[in-house]
Amino acid sequence: MNTVLLIILIILGIPVLLLLNLITVVKLVRKIYPFPIPQFMTEFIDNPVRRKYWQKPDQIAQRTGAFPGAVVVEVGPGKGSYTKAVAKRIGSEGIVYAIDIQQSILDRLQERLDKAEIKNIIPKLDDAYDLDFENNSVDIIFAITCLPEIPEPVKVLKEFRRILKPGGTISFCELFLDPDYPFRRTEKKWAFEAGLVLKEEFGNWFSYQLNFSKE
Ligand SMILES: C[S@@+](CC[C@H](N)C(=O)[O-])C[C@H]1O[C@@H](n2cnc3c(N)ncnc32)[C@H](O)[C@@H]1O
Helix, strand or coil: HHHHHHHHHHHHHHHHHHHHHHHHHHHHHHHHCCCCCCCHHHHHHHHHHHHHHHHEEEEHHHHHHHHCCCEEEECCCCCHHHHHHHHHHHHHCCCEEEEEECHHHHHHHHHHHHCCCCCCCEECCEEEEEECCCCCEEEEEEECCCHCCCCCCHHHHHHHHCCCCCCEEEEEEEEEECCCCHHHHHHHHHHCCCCEEEEEEEEEECCCEEEEEEE
């Protein structure tokens, strides 16, 4: 009996250990040489298991507080699953600007939007450090497994604070399997340093979402 249990543990344990090792190696490489995730990887990380069990697009969109007519900015849209869930909630009166520093990601997203005939998402080449938006002009800013990838998160958060309307929401969602995963307290520390106030928090250590405001 004990031998059978041991074999089952080994069979189940090996893939988990391999995955954790891989995440650790990627983490180390990214610490030494930070680089934005390439376009082909966004296809891989936005997969059905993640969307069904770990980071459900509809649930995340609902937690951002997206409402009909809202002006929204998403940084790092990837394949656009979360972008589309938010766009559905804000309706045709609202708009989501999906911004990224990589044109290849935006081009692929635009192809998908054209196919699905979605008109209220605008892919836009822009840099989170210096956003092309007026002060106090955006209702909701969100980023899914994206902020910790950017080398100077506090600088980005100050920029988010600048463009956010009073009463607006900045929402982040993180996943433990992301090589850049920060602990909840780390992300809160960044936000507080940028002058943001915690509004709501959801989820658990494996996947959490934090909402901030600027007053
Ligand atoms: C991990 S991916 C986002 C994945 C996607 N949100 C998802 O959940 O599937 C992070 C994205 O942030 C973008 N990015 C990195 N630095 C940026 C910056 N300074 N401004 C805008 N986008 C940036 C990268 O190009 C990359 O596409």
